[in-house]
Amino acid sequence: MEDIYSIKQISQQIGLSEDTIRYYEKIELLPKVKRNNIGYRVYSLEDRDLLNNIVCLKNTGMTLNQIKLYVKLNTISERYKMLLTHKKNIEDQMNELQRIIEIKLKAME
Amino acid sequence: MEDIYSIKQISQQIGLSEDTIRYYEKIELLPKVKRNNIGYRVYSLEDRDLLNNIVCLKNTGMTLNQIKLYVKLNTISERYKMLLTHKKNIEDQMNELQRIIEIKLKAME
DNA sequence: TTATACCTTGGAGTTACCTCCAAGGCAAGT
DNA sequence: ACTTGCCTTGGAGGTAACTCCAAGGTATAA
Numbered sequence: 001m002e003d004i005y006s007i008k009q010i011s012q013q014i015g016l017s018e019d020t021i022r023y024y025e026k027i028e029l030l031p032k033v034k035r036n037n038i039g040y041r042v043y044s045l046e047d048r049d050l051l052n053n054i055v056c057l058k059n060t061g062m063t064l065n066q067i068k069l070y071v072k073l074n075t076i077s078e079r080y081k082m083l084l085t086h087k088k089n090i091e092d093q094m095n096e097l098q099r100i101i102e103i104k105l106k107a108m109e
Numbered sequence: 110m111e112d113i114y115s116i117k118q119i120s121q122q123i124g125l126s127e128d129t130i131r132y133y134e135k136i137e138l139l140p141k142v143k144r145n146n147i148g149y150r151v152y153s154l155e156d157r158d159l160l161n162n163i164v165c166l167k168n169t170g171m172t173l174n175q176i177k178l179y180v181k182l183n184t185i186s187e188r189y190k191m192l193l194t195h196k197k198n199i200e201d202q203m204n205e206l207q208r209i210i211e212i213k214l215k216a217m218e
Numbered sequence: 219t220t221a222t223a224c225c226t227t228g229g230a231g232t233t234a235c236c237t238c239c240a241a242g243g244c245a246a247g248t
Numbered sequence: 249a250c251t252t253g254c255c256t257t258g259g260a261g262g263t264a265a266c267t268c269c270a271a272g273g274t275a276t277a278a
Binding site for chain 3: 116117127147149150
């Protein structure tokens with residue numbers, strides 16, 4: 001339970017491949033990660049939290065470009081607002097899905 | 110309100126480009142559409158409903174390959190089951206999103 | 219008959235998001 | 249000194265889902 005993880009460890013904890021994590025840093029989705037004395041990446045708890053947020057946003061359909069905007073936001077309240085908007089969009093799509101489900105249900109008697 | 114639409118009309122009604130609709134037929138996501146005497150595609154109400162379902166599934170994050178499986182299902186009850194599973198997956202992701210939202214809310218006091 | 223407004227196909231090109239790999243550096247164990 | 253197991257970079261390759269032509273056919277209106 002240390003506050004420092006290697007790329008392998010963070011990869012296992014988050015469920016993204018090491019390549020993907022490095023790729024996210026390359027495209028500046030993730031801010032530059034600290035390095036140890038021999039140039040290896042070292043991840044903090046904060047990095048892990050951010051990565052977890054990124055995964056959640058990705059899983060709920062946000063594109064990496066949109067997530068970049070999220071990451072660039074400075075305040076918690078701005079991020080909060082963006083999350084709410086995102087959630088609202090999904091809910092709208094979910095309502096449409098629910099409508100289709102109900103139509104099928106009726107068609108089955 | 111006729112039961113027959115040109116590709117241009119269906120494109121406008123559904124909100125997909127004509128190219129995309131033809132592409133969906135090419136990759137066999139959509140079954141072969143009827144043609145008129147000079148080879149133009151003509152879409153029925155049934156085609157329109159299916160396309161609407163496809164759009165909804167796409168908007169809720171289903172891949173075209175998954176949607177192909179959905180389209181290939183023969184019975185309404187099989188489709189219904191697949192929709193419920195899909196909905197459940199999204200809800201799980203939504204719960205995770207909600208968790209993050211609540212953390213932000215707490216962090217703002 | 220010519221202009222326009224549709225439509226057709228095949229195939230090339232594009233964007234997003236990885237995924238894989240080669241070549242190589244560092245360090246701890248045997 | 250050598251093997252093992254980490255890690256690094258740069259760049260090529262891959263898949264999904266479009267998107268955009270070019271070349272050409274048909275029908276209606278002027």
